Amino acid sequence: MKKYLIILFVLVFAQPYIGLAQINLVPNPSFEDTVDCLTSGLGGINSNKCLYWYSFRSSPDYWTECSNYDQIPNIGATYQYAHSGNKMIGFATYTTPIAIPGLFREIPGVDLIQPTISGQRYYFSMFINQCYNNKPLWYCSLGSNRMGVKLTNTYYIQGAPINNNADYVDTIFHTDTLNWTKISGSFISNGSFTKLMIGNFFDDAHTDTINLDNDSVTYQLAIAYYLVDDVCLSTDSIYAATWTGIKENQLSQLPISLSPNPTNSSITINGLISPFSEFRIIDVQGKVLQNQNLKPNSTNSLNIDVSSLPTNMYIIQFISANEIVCKKFIKE
Numbered sequence: 001m002k003k004y005l006i007i008l009f010v011l012v013f014a015q016p017y018i019g020l021a022q023i024n025l026v027p028n029p030s031f032e033d034t035v036d037c038l039t040s041g042l043g044g045i046n047s048n049k050c051l052y053w054y055s056f057r058s059s060p061d062y063w064t065e066c067s068n069y070d071q072i073p074n075i076g077a078t079y080q081y082a083h084s085g086n087k088m089i090g091f092a093t094y095t096t097p098i099a100i101p102g103l104f105r106e107i108p109g110v111d112l113i114q115p116t117i118s119g120q121r122y123y124f125s126m127f128i129n130q131c132y133n134n135k136p137l138w139y140c141s142l143g144s145n146r147m148g149v150k151l152t153n154t155y156y157i158q159g160a161p162i163n164n165n166a167d168y169v170d171t172i173f174h175t176d177t178l179n180w181t182k183i184s185g186s187f188i189s190n191g192s193f194t195k196l197m198i199g200n201f202f203d204d205a206h207t208d209t210i211n212l213d214n215d216s217v218t219y220q221l222a223i224a225y226y227l228v229d230d231v232c233l234s235t236d237s238i239y240a241a242t243w244t245g246i247k248e249n250q251l252s253q254l255p256i257s258l259s260p261n262p263t264n265s266s267i268t269i270n271g272l273i274s275p276f277s278e279f280r281i282i283d284v285q286g287k288v289l290q291n292q293n294l295k296p297n298s299t300n301s302l303n304i305d306v307s308s309l310p311t312n313m314y315i316i317q318f319i320s321a322n323e324i325v326c327k328k329f330i331k332e
Contacts, residue, residue, distance in 0.1 A: 023113070023234060023236075023239075024113075024232045024233065024234055024239075024243060025112045025113050025114055025116075025122075025196075025233045025234060026110055026112065026113070026196065026231045026232060026233050027051075027052045027110065027111070027112075027113055027317075028050065028051050028052045028053065028110070028326075029230060029231045029232060029245070030082075030083075030084050030085045030087070030229060030230050030245050031050050031053070031062065031082075031085070031087040031088055031089055031229065032085045032086075032087050033050070033051035033052070033315075033326045034049065034050060034051065034064065034066075034087065035048060035049050035050065035051055035313075035315075036049045037049070037064050037066040037067065038066060038067060038068050039067070039068065040062040040063070040064045040066075040067045041061060041062065041063065041064075041067045041068075041069055041070045041075075042059070042061050042070070042076075043055075043059040043060075043061060044060075044061055044062025044063070044064075044067075044089075045059070045060040045061065045062050045089060045091075045108045046058070046059040046060065049062050050062045050087075050089065051315060051326060052110050052111055053089070053108055053109070053110050054108070054109055054110070054155065055106075055107070055108060055109075056107045056108065056109040056152075056155070056156045056159070056160040056197050056199075057105055057106060057107035057156060057159040057160045057162075057199070058091075058092075058104065058105060058106040058107070058159065059106060060089060060090065060091035060106040060107065060108040060199075061089060061090045061091065061106075062087070062089055063075045063082075063087065063088050063089065063090055063227070064086065064087045065086040065087070072086060072087070072088070075090070076133075077090065077131040077133060077140050077225055078129075078131035078132055078133055078140065078177065078225075078227070080129055080131070080227055082229050083127040083129075083180045083229035083230050083244075083245055084229060084230055084244070084245030085229075085245070088227050088228065088229040089108055089227070089228050089229075090131065090225060090226065090227045090228065091106035091107065091108060091198075091199060091225070091226065091228070092104060092105065092106045092223050092224065092225050093105065093106075093144045093146070093147060093199060093200035093207075093224045093225070093226060094142060094144040094200060094204070094207055094209055094223065094224040095222075095223040095224070096142075096219065096220060096221065096222055096223070098220045098221055099139075099220070099221045099222060099223050100223070103162055103203060103204065105162055105199055105200055105201075106199060107156075107159075107160050107197050107198065107199035107200075107201075108197070108198055108199070108228075109152070109156075109160075109195055109196060109197040109198070110195065110196055110231075111194060111195055112193070112194055112195060112196055112233070113319075115192045115193060115194045116151055116189040116191070116192060116193045117189060117192065118189055118190060118191050118192055119188060119189070119190075120188065120189055120235060121186055121187070121188050121189075121235070122186060122187060122188070122189055122233055122234070122235060123184070123185075123186045123232075123233070123234050123235070123236065123237045123239075123240035123241070124149055124168055124184065124185055124186065124187070124232065124233050124240065125182060125183065125184035125185075125230075125231075125232045125240050125241070125243065126182070126183055126184075126198070126228055126229070126230060126231040126232065127180040127181065127182050127183075127228070127229050127230045127244075127245070128147065128174055128180070128181055128183055128226045128227065128228050129176065129177070129179070129180050129181065129226065129227040130143055130174055130175055130176060130177050130224075130225075130226055130227075131177070131225040131226065131227060132177040132212060134213065139213070139219075139221050139222045139223070140222070140223055140224075140225045141211060141212045141213045141219070141222045142209045142210065142211060142212070142219075142222045142223060142224035143173050143174060143175035143209065143210040143212060143224060144173070144200065144207055144208065144209045144210075144224035145170070145171050145172060145173050145174075145207065145208050146169055146170070146171065146200045146201075146202045146206070146207050146208075147169075147170045147174070147183060147198075147199070147200060147226070148166035148167070148168050148169035148170060148198075148199070148200065148201055148202075149166060149167055149168045149196060149197065149198055149233075150165075150166045150167050150196075150197045150201055151167050151189060151191075151193035151195065151196060151197075152193060152195045152196075152197060153192075153193055153194050153195060154195070155195075160197055160199075160201070161201075162200075162201055162202065162203050163201065164201070164202045164203060164206050165201060166201045166202075167187045167189070168185045168186070168187045169201075169202075170183045170185065173208070173210050174226070175210060175212060177212075180229070182244075184240065184241065186237070196233060198228065198231065209224060229245065230243075230244060230245035256269065256270070256271035256318065256325070256327060257269075257270045257271055257327075258270075258316065258327050258329045261329045261330065262329070262330035262331070262332045263306065263329065263330070263331060263332065264307070264331070264332045265305070265306070265307045266303055266304060266305050266306060266307065267303075267304050267306055267329055268301060268302065268303050268304075269301065269302040269303075269304065269316070270301055276294055276318040276319055276320045276325070277293065277294055277319060277320060278291060278292065278293050278294055278317075278318075278319040279291065279292055279294060279302075279316055279317060279318050279319065280316070280317040280319065281304070281306070281309075281314055281315070281316055281317075282314065282315050282317065283312065283314055283315075289309065289314070290304070290306075306329075306331055309331045310331070311331055311332055312330075312331060313328060313329070313330050313331075314328070314329055314330075314331060315327070315328055315329075316328075316329065
């Protein structure tokens with residue numbers, strides 16, 4: 001009888017967590033999937049150039065190797081390569097009142113692959129690099145603490161609140177302008193949340209800074225600005241601790257093609273799609289328009305009716321237990 005009770009407990013109570021193990025809940029965690037590469041750069045997150053990522057406050061930036069200006073590694077604010085791949089984001093965590101009046105914070109955010117579970121412990125990690133330059137108009141010469149993450153269900157179009165509260169807060173000053181530094185920690189979700197935000201959620205009175213130049217003149221126009229790459233949120237502590245970014249993932253190299261592209265009625269997926277459990281069609285704002293589960297060992301060709309979609313560019317996500325692979329198509 002005891003044996004059957006144990007089996008029943010596993011089936012009923014452990015099942016919700018099985019699907020979360022060994023998976024990064026952050027889509028496009030290395031920022032490699034791009035909606036529009038040529039016009040990324042300053043404010044690139046704010047203008048929806050990086051797939052799945054949005055601005056939740058002010059104008060966080062999207063840095064790529066293919067932008068028309070400020071290409072990696074010469075991005076204006078500093079000289080730096082991405083931690084993995086060839087794309088990354090950047091945002092200000094603190095500015096002096098003279099540099100930018102008012103309480104200025106830049107906060108990017110993302111829709112999670114699955115909502116968090118109340119009471120579940122989550123493990124977070126990301127890589128950061130402090131920007132440094134001594135050029136006017138603003139001097140990137142400050143280091144700050146209080147880098148953190150916050151769960152939410154809200155798109156903060158008017159700006160996420162700076163209310164001295166976050167789900168996870170890193171209190172260390174990070175001032176390495178040469179190497180990438182990994183921030184990691186854990187927290188327990190106090191509800192079911194669909195979005196993750198990154199940044200400094202504390203006001204000036206609760207944020208400490210370090211002036212790398214030790215110069216009172218440049219400090220008056222100084223900001224703390226950090227690059228971020230390879231973001232991970234998982235229920236698996238080992239997975240989060242060892243995940244260091246997507247470089248050349250085997251699944252990403254699978255020969256998947258879409259035809260015809262552009263199309264005005266239907267589109268055919270050709271190639272090896274059997275490793276994936278689901279596909280979704282989303283618009284450039286990240287809204288899911290269609291989705292369908294894929295059976296194991298499913299056919300390598302699939303026809304999808306897109307005749308009802310308005311004329312625009314769309315993305316098809318192929319979702320597996322380990323990653324999301326994206327393909328773009330145009331509906332005429």
